[in-house]
Amino acid sequence: MKIHDDLAKEVTVTDLGDGRGVLYPVRLPTFHRVPAPVELTQLVRWFWIPRWNLAPGRTSRQQLLPFPASNLVVQTDGVTLSGPTSGASHRDLQGSGWAVGALLRPAGVTSLSDDPRSIRDDEVPYDAPGLHRDVVAAMSDDDEEAGRAAAVAAFVAWAGEHLATPGESALLANAMEDVIASDRGIVRVEQVADHLGTSVRGVQRLAARHVGLPPLAIIRRYRLQEAAQRLREDSTLTVARVAADLGYADQAHLAADFRRVLGLAPSDYRRDPDHAPG
Incomplete structure (x- = not known):
């Protein structure tokens, strides 16, 4: 599905940092990456936060060549663990929404999956009600910048408690x-x-x-x-x-x-x- 020319004007890109993996940057919604704090750098590479608000009937297809890694992702409807992909992937965005994800280092995967091969090319529910509650509350802030900061802080706090010290x-x-x-x-x-x-x-x-x-x-x-x-x-x-x-x-x-x-x-x-x- 081709993106419409006028849809390209409805999304903006900010703070991309490492551009590897993004095949068509013009399609990205508002997108931020936040580096993990020092205490988590062995477990999380960065946190990523897209937010989109597309006109009715519009679809933005995000085509990616993902990093060879897993992601823990919070959205309004729950928390999922996305395994590594064996190839390119895409996600179609419609309406309005957001996500807050953590790109995991290899050492960070151990606490969440006994065998990351079992979730290759898959996205499975992950039971983390406290993380979901706190991130959703933060992202509901009318001040988007403050909401992002609070969401990442909540994710950092949860990760510090739940991700094991790497061996x-x-x-x-x-x-x-x-x-x-x-x-x-x-x-x-x-x-x-x-x-x-x-x-x-x-x-x-x-x-x-x-x-x-x-x-x-x-x-x-x-x-x-x-x-x-x-x-x-x-x-x-x-x-x-x-x-x-x-x-x-x-x-x-x-x-x-x-x-x-x-x-x-x-x-x-x-x-x-x-x-x-x-």
Whole structure:
């Protein structure tokens, strides 16, 4: 479904920060990201708060290539735990609404799911009535800025009480995520194992226990996110240069990855980065 031109004028984008994972930024509703406080940085990457108010009959399709991670999300109708996705995803927004989510670090998942692989590509109810009550109350504030701040404060307080202090394995899983996310030269699981001083099998166990995706899928997700962002934001870069910079064997491999996950070629995405393919 294509977004209508006039709908694009009805949404605004603020405080995007890390733009990876957002395929069509113009479609975002009002959107804020708030970094986790120091005491939660090993458990939560950031809190994200979209709010939308669309004209009757309008639909905004949010197309994403999500971070390889799980999210704990509060909305008016309850709390859900969204597992990691194996590919791109979308959500259709209509009417008015909001959400307050926490993007979880690998160490943060352990307290909420015994096996994140079981919720891959799924969104399941999560029993947290106190969190739901406090966030809903905060988001009902007529002062949206004050409401956001209070909602995040409530989420931080709940997380501090309910997310377990990470152990050695969880912290090593965080280190795995950090090296994959920050080092564009990482294209093989063996490289991650070398960085962590462990075996390939050890990396595979960390990814299964704390992320729910194979480590190679995590690597490819970050590289593909970065490819899409660079194609969208820098028109001077050729597809071949992006492929080389991100460790793809050649342009054809990047194009194949794009088509497999996103359903279109890199050149088509670059040509019209504000709209979905028809």
